[in-house]
Amino acid sequence: MQVWIYENIFKLTQMLDIFGKAPDKQQLVRIKYMVFVLCLIPLSRLVWMGFNDDLGANPVEFVERSTGYWTLFILLATLSLTPIRLLTGRVWQLQLRRMLGLYMFFYACLHVITYLWLDYSFMWPDIIKDIIKHPYVLVGSAAFLLTIPLAVTSNNAMIRKLRDRWKPLHRAVYVIAILGVVHFLWLVKKDLREPLLFIAVLALLLGVRVYYSYIKPKKKA
């Protein structure tokens, strides 16, 4: 059985290696469509489960957890594109960054709407109290607010308009990512395995960047 699994993983990596050569324009369009559809799966699943009364005993919590989870997941996927370039020299995948970033924002919006509407029924005094009194909510709210300017400035017109200021602004994504995983960590009561996995992956992705921008250049010099 194990041999069979390894064989198939090997075949899969071989298939993926086609992308070693940069995909041509048409292929890239296809890849983009694929990623676009893939990113809709978590939402479709929730809608499907919702219509089938399959969201469990605490449906609000389930939707909250699920949308939050996929926000962080897509955020980490977005942040993995540059390390892939640094480690392999491939660059075509960077063209997926804006779509993934916006999907992250999309799921973050669903997460926040779930919280404000389904969880708290827009009871603003309760919401404000919840944000102020509970550190994990505060950190999560800060992360969400930071994503708004990035989403707003993600189109070509804004990129042109902001010129040199665009890149420093979008470095805020690192702050968002750290706040995001801390938000998850502080929310969990005792079993920290899942948030720690997210933190480990984020640390790895940031570590690759740090290595290539600070440590490796020094070694050469």
Added chain:
Amino acid sequence: MIIQTKADIASSEITPKHVYDDRRKFLQQAGFGLAVGASGLLNSSLLAAAPAKAVQPKASTSLKLPNYTKTKYGIGEKLTSFDDVTSYNNYYEFGTGKDEPAINAKLFKPTPWTVSIEGEVKKNKTINIEDLLKLAPLEERIYRMRCVEGWSMVIPWIGLPLAQLIKWAEPTANAKYVEFVSLGDVQQMPGINLPILDWPYTEGLRMDEAMNPLTIMAVGLYGDVLPNQNGAPMRLIVPWKYGFKGGKAIVKIRFTEKMPQTTWMKAGPSEYGFYANVNPQVEHPRWSQSTEKRIGNGLFAGRIKTQMFNGYAEQVGQMYAGMDLRKHF
């Protein structure tokens, strides 16, 4: 034209039975084998995060409950469905996911069962579950259950007043507190492999709290024996306190002079106190305690106000007269 015939062999028969039975574990291991962070993330969320839906079998026990009488408690309250009560559980001995106890407790053996009585008592003794059921007439008590995590249920428990059990135990005058120790059997409880809590699960009450007429030792719910995931064969119910005070699968009751250290006090001293009375005025660092979600009310129901002592202030308030409940949370 393609004529489709019904498959005459179930897919469960094609896959070797041990692999099929272990498919969840197998998938987890396969996911782990990839040793890629991302696959681990996918694996845990797609496979494990789906809430339990199917009605779980009840306790795998030969235990039969004697007749019980209905009581005035909770009349008019809308009950949380049996499905929700038995598929959404905090029972870390069987996993930290809410849906895990219903799955992992299936093979748990709640009989034979013996409880030992120790500490400040006339003499140490033991009682088996069958004899315990005969100590006092069983009663149905419909109680609100408020979890510290901000959700609540209404559950028709069947049990006997803890006071009756304590009378039988004959504590000495030195007994000021009662400690309840749950089973910590790694063979039957896979969650115990994780060192996230100091096993076995331990809870405690002050003597007057334990003797309060509201406090019961539950042995059933919805008219039948306790399902395994709800703490079979016997668990503590203290309806004016947060749910975690109700130790499940209790094997030892110890009377003490000093306040016992409970599992959650050790796990988070700033978050969980000994008293853990439901109190909308005392905030928890993670969850709002002024409102709660009632399980079963659906996606759009919003929250309801949490009541002082979970609405049982009339029956229990006097026990805490003069106490600073912010300090003694």
